Amino acid sequence: MSTPIVFASAPSRSRSLFGDQEQDDMSKLLGLALNQRKSALPSREVEGLRKMLGGTSLGGTSLGGTGLSKDCDCGACPYCRGVMDASYDKARRNLRREAPVAPLSGAATPSSSYLRRAAVPSKFTTDVRPLVVIAIDGVLDAPLPYHLQGGYDDVLSRPYLRTFFDYLLSRESPYCFCFYSSLPRKQALRTLEELNLPTGGPERDERDGCVGLFAADDTHPNFGGKGIKDLEVIWKELEKEEGIRWGVENTVVITCRDEFPLQPFNYILCPETEYLSSVAPADDIFLLLAIACLKDLETESNFAAHIKEFDWHKPQIWSSRDEHSVNERNSYLLLAVRTCAVLRINIKAFRGNLRKSG
Structure with a gap:
């Protein structure tokens, strides 16, 4: 994108x-x-x-x-x-503040420790405070071409964006969440404001639910900007700020780019949203499906094992037209609708600029 x-x-x-x-x-x-x-x-x-x-x-x-x-x-x-x-x-x-980003040392492959932890079967649990790491670029928004922008950061929101965050920010949701972006911090913050989303971080009281933003010009080697990402960076930084040690068992990333080779079973790889799309807004239901995935993970003791079991880290499940994938997406959609009904969350497929639309 x-x-x-x-x-x-x-x-x-x-x-x-x-x-x-x-x-x-x-x-x-x-x-x-x-x-x-x-x-x-x-x-x-x-x-x-x-x-x-x-x-x-x-x-x-x-x-x-x-x-x-x-x-x-x-x-x-x-x-x-x-x-x-x-x-x-x-x-x-x-x-x-363009800090040099140190390259990854060694091969970009998961460690033996990670593979051992990811292989532990997931069990039912209610004692979990999970973390969702959300990519801004391509997952939540589609930037307008420069000649159509009213400002440098005009974006189109992904359909069902407001519904997705109404779930994340609901009283019944156990999740903390943070954002990351390939944009500089100042521009990423303006993008979040355009999308009418919380910005959180240590500079605020965090009542909006967001615990951080990792941008391209932050001094976080191997996470800000483009290229390979390492979740250890986020886990260490948030532990210092929040006093919580997240890890393999309770972290899920929502991204549209395959850039987590060090933690290959901790992310959901979704289709990228684009400015020009042949898909009608009401038919781009990924963020509704993401509600179902997060709802399912709420009671799992090992996120990596569960994601690997259901192949959420592969793009085929979200885009393939084969009968099995379609039926599975339909079951997730049903779970998402039921979840929104119980929490009394409105389901809206609006695609546009949320801040300017009110």
């Missing part, structure tokens, strides 16, 4: 008619030609060439050198512009 394109202010363009790369090439070609002549040009011609190249240093009046002078401070030559651009980029990175 593509994310909205944000046009940030960029470093000033070259003052000459040439771009930086073209100007460097011109400097090299000019120096080579002048070296072949092995003769000095009058200073008037040197000055003319220097102005034509936007202030490029030509190694003095003899044109003996072809490189750029590192002592130059004219502010117009490629060397000076390179220094200014580097300073600008550094300041911009500091402003956006």
Whole structure:
């Protein structure tokens, strides 16, 4: 899924008619030609060439050198512009708090400890305080193309989004939940506001049910941004903030990307929602099916084992048209409708901007 394109202010363009790369090439070609002549040009011609190249240093009046002078401070030559651009980029990175994301060490495969824990059969239990980790991008929203946006973060909500969160935030729901996104934190927060969803986190009192947001520019190696995700990062961070140690047995991720190879049985892989879709809003029922899945997991002692048993981590069950998959989705839909009826939750398939719609 593509994310909205944000046009940030960029470093000033070259003052000459040439771009930086073209100007460097011109400097090299000019120096080579002048070296072949092995003769000095009058200073008037040197000055003319220097102005034509936007202030490029030509190694003095003899044109003996072809490189750029590192002592130059004219502010117009490629060397000076390179220094200014580097300073600008550094300041911009500091402003956006773009912390380097450390790559995963070793093979991106589940550990033997994880496989042992995931293999323990799940049993009925009522003593559980589970965690739902929800991807914003592609699961909850579809960003509008840039030329159609009224703002940088205008999005279309997925059908039944309000119904899904009415269940999560109901008094009878045992779940805590957090979000993650490939967007920078500031933009991810604006997206949640556009969807009229809670933002939670340690900076608030958390009465809205959300315990955190993991964004691309946060200092969380191997979780923020794009690429492979490691649930250990979330478990450790939330343990420090919430005092609860979640793990393999009581965590489920709802995502549309297969990016959890380290915990392959702890996520539900759903179809991605898109701006242009051939599916009518009322027919995109995944968030209703997700209610049924979470309701089913409420009383399970081992989420990973249960998800693996029912293949929720495979996309076929949510999109295949074979008889078995269709019948299974219908049974989940029936459970979701019953759950909403008991909790007196309205079932709405609205697809649009929830904040602007009220």
